[in-house]
Amino acid sequence: MKNHSNIPFFIPHSGCKNNCVFCSQVKITGKERKEPELSEELSMLKSTIEEAIKTIPLNTEKQLAFFGGSFTGIDKDRMIALLETGYEYVKTGKISGIRISTRPDYIDDGILEVLKHYGVTDIELGIQSMNDRVLKACARGHSAADSYRSGRLVVKHGFNLTGQIMIGLPLSEPDDEIETTDAVIDMKASGARIYPLVVFADTPLYDMTLSGKYKPLTDMEAVERSAICYERFIKAGVKVLKIGLHSSESLAAAEYGANHPSIGELVKARIYFNRISEQLKNIDCRDKKVDIYVKEGEQSKLTGHGKKLLNELTERFGIKQINVKTTDTEEFSPIIKCEE
C-alpha cells in the first residue's frame, strides 16, 4: 500500500459564521482570521502545492487538504476558485485528490455535487458530540440530527467520511463520547479524529472555566476517555487519523485543558496498557520474567515516559521483570510470553 501525505492549506475561520465556545481557529492554526485577497490566497495555494510536490517522495500519495474554518461555508465563488486551483493538480495526476473539513449543517446535495466535480474525495465533518444538550452548551449552532443527516449524505454520495469528535466538552460525560463514537461508526465513516478539549484564552470557554461553569479535563482524564473511543474505532475498522491538536506555541501556552504535546502517544500507550492488562489477568506471571512482543517501531509506546507504563504493569501484576521485544504483529496486538 502506498504511503499517504496531506498537503495542508489552512483557511482559518473562513466560511464560518458561528462562534463555538471553545473555538479559537487563530490559535489552533496560528493564522490570522482576516481573509487575504483571493488572488493572493490562490497564489499561496499554488506555491504550497508546488513546494510539497517537490519535497514529498514520489511513491507517496499526495492529497490537498483544506483545514481550519468551514470550507463549504466560504463564499461560493471563492470556494470554487480554491477548488479549481487544486483540481488542476488532480487532473494532471500530481495529487490524488482533495480533502475538506466543514460543519455538518453546511452540507447538502448541491454542495456535494460541486465538491465531487472538483476532485474532492474526502470530507471531514466537525461532529464533536451527538448529544444536543452538549451541542447547545457549546453554542455549536447545529443538532445531532444535522450530523446524522450530513454524515449519511456524504457517504451516500461516495466520499470518504472522517468524523471529528471532541472529548470533555461542557456537559459531556464519558458515555456521551462513547455514543458519539458509535454514531460516527454507524454513519460508515472510514476515519476519525479525536480532540480532547483545550481551553484557549480569549474564548467563551476560558471565561466559563474561570467562573467555575466549566471544569477542564486533566491530561490523564483526557487520555482515558480518548482511549475508550479510540478502542471502539479500532474494533469497528475506523482509522484514527489524529488525536489532539498539532503542537504549537498557543497550545503550549494554554493554561487549562488537555494540552499535553504528546497526548496522542499517551492515548496509544493507554490502549497497549489496557490490552496487556487484559491478557495478564488470564496468565499467572507473578514473580516471573515477561517478554512483551510488539510491532517494530511501537516499543516506545511501552517504554516511553520513563517506563511509567511498564512500572505500573510490573506493580499491578507482581511481575519480576518485563522485556519489550519486536515481532511480526499488528499495531495494538501485543503478544505476551511469561517464563516457565
Ligand code: SF4
Ligand atoms: S464551527 Fe468550527 S470554525 Fe466555526 S466557530 Fe465552531 S469550531 Fe470555530
